[in-house]
Amino acid sequence: MRAASHGRIVQLSRIRKEIADLTKNKRCYIKDFRKIQKCKDVFQFKILGDTSLFKDLIFTLDLDVSLDYPFKPPFLKFCHPVYHPNIDPVTHEICSPMLLQENWKPETTIEDVLLNVIVLLNEPDIFRPVNFEAAADYINDKAIYMAKFNEVVKKWTV
Numbered sequence: 001m002r003a004a005s006h007g008r009i010v011q012l013s014r015i016r017k018e019i020a021d022l023t024k025n026k027r028c029y030i031k032d033f034r035k036i037q038k039c040k041d042v043f044q045f046k047i048l049g050d051t052s053l054f055k056d057l058i059f060t061l062d063l064d065v066s067l068d069y070p071f072k073p074p075f076l077k078f079c080h081p082v083y084h085p086n087i088d089p090v091t092h093e094i095c096s097p098m099l100l101q102e103n104w105k106p107e108t109t110i111e112d113v114l115l116n117v118i119v120l121l122n123e124p125d126i127f128r129p130v131n132f133e134a135a136a137d138y139i140n141d142k143a144i145y146m147a148k149f150n151e152v153v154k155k156w157t158v
Helices: 002-024 110-122 132-140 142-157
Strands: 030-035 042-048 058-064 075-078
Touching: 002 030, 002 110, 042 110, 058 110, 132 142
Parallel strands: none
Antiparallel strands: 030 042, 042 058, 058 075
């Protein structure tokens, strides 16, 4: 029992330190973030796309670090649909190699995770698609992919 409570104290200390750092040292790609659940460590981030493809788009995602973080990866999902090979079209969960348990490293930070999302948005991992239609469009015809991406974006930016 003592080891479990010590682990939770370490976890809370780490989360508080990372959140304090993100609050104190503003990142240009984070437009806003806040804790959204009182009893759990779930944060909502609004991140800015960083390439001409996603210029002026603000993506909203929930990041749940309440269970075993930093020893297990956080749970991450978008709050809106995104037409992308690595984003589930139904649940909006992101499939990133970094967030797989076998690849996760406890020294990875919340900021690392957010930067990985931005990189993955720009450069989909076509070897791990969860949206097979988006992956096929991305591989075969980027114009069709971007048209479908923009159609989905219109639904949540209006």
